[in-house]
Amino acid sequence: MSDPHPARALEKEDKRTFLQKVVEFIHPGPDSPEELIETLAEAESNDVIGADSRVMLERVIRMADMTAGDVMVAAPRMDLLDIDAPFEELLRVVISTAHSRFPVYQGERENIIGILMAKDLLKLQRAPELNIRALLRPAVFVPESKGLNDLLREFRGNRNHLAVVIDEFGRVAGLVTIEDVLEQIVGEIEDEFDIAEDEGDIFGLADHTFRVSGDTPIERVAEAFGVAIAGSDPEESFETIGGLIAHEMGHVPKRGEQTVLAGLQFVVLHTKGGAVRWFKVAPVAQDNTQSP
Structure with a gap:
């Protein structure tokens, strides 16, 4: 046969x-x-x-x-949720950062009490009487010295995709995700924010702000927001909004950093390869507008 x-x-x-x-x-x-x-x-x-x-x-x-400490997101750059924050504030953070999982703390940021899945917030929206604590999942803690091979094995075994990294003194040093580990093998993993340039560069968000790609031409941003955008140095010329803002800041922007330019507030949401992939942008009040 x-x-x-x-x-x-x-x-x-x-x-x-x-x-x-x-x-x-x-x-x-x-x-x-x-x-x-x-x-x-x-x-x-x-x-x-x-x-x-x-x-x-x-x-x-x-x-x-390599160890967890080599690839982790450092503690100051972690996006956390406050267990005592109102639902609207939690939703704002989830929308603006667009992560799927968040460490949740109570009181001080060091006091992480669990992990909240972004999708679980839908349960709160449908049933406000629910206690957010009931939605928390146990947090996994690993030392900075944890080998990536062992960490990947644990991620696969316990189906957790995020771990909080602890330093030698027991303090929170950062967090590491399964994506951080896998990227050491396959290179950068494109996610839902890594959209091809011809598929769009400015998107409206639910909180009436906008997500703007760092490689969006300056003219495109100026036209979309109805402003004139120019750098502080007239002799310097830039094509993209990410390049201009990096020059104005004087360094490679990091997630969470922000600046005001042409009456617009730019907050760094996502970076890859030393460049800003996404900004969160919103007009600021006229009396608060200032040069970066």
Whole structure:
């Protein structure tokens, strides 16, 4: 009887051949991670493996020496929810930051009492009598020295996607997500905010503010908000709003930083690769407008 899935059988055969080639190439085997990485580079140059495969394998090797502290979001940059805040304030933070999970604290930011899923706020909206504490999920705490390999294994095992990182003194040092770990292997993971430029760059939000892509042309922002946008240095020329604001700030903006330009308040929402991917933008009152 003929194989009903000849293509699948061929695929398996190709995979075996690929592995055999790699094993034969590295035999008798490198003595250190550095030698293994050099061997992979040589394998790529000899067309044994592709460039993408070599990069991913190299990242896996290097990740063995990385810890939670290497990839975490530092504590000052964490987006937290206050258990005692009114529902409207919680909803505002969720909308403006657009995360799916939030550490929740009581009293001081150091006192994290659980994790709230953004989708669970819908339950509060439908049944305001519910206690938000009943919606909290246990927070997972890991030390800064936690190896990424072990952390990924735990994320997969307990189905948690976020952990609070603790320093050697037991204080909150930051947080790490499963996406932070996976990006060490596959590179930056595009999310729902990473929209192609031709699909849009300015979006209205529920709280009557706007989400603006950092690579939006300055002219586009000026036209959308009906303002004239210019930097403080007339000799400098910029094409994107992200480039102009970074110049005005004098450094690469970090999440949570804000400035006022041309009567508009720009709050950094999301950064990747040293550049601002998204701003939250809203007009400010005329008497509060000031140069950055």
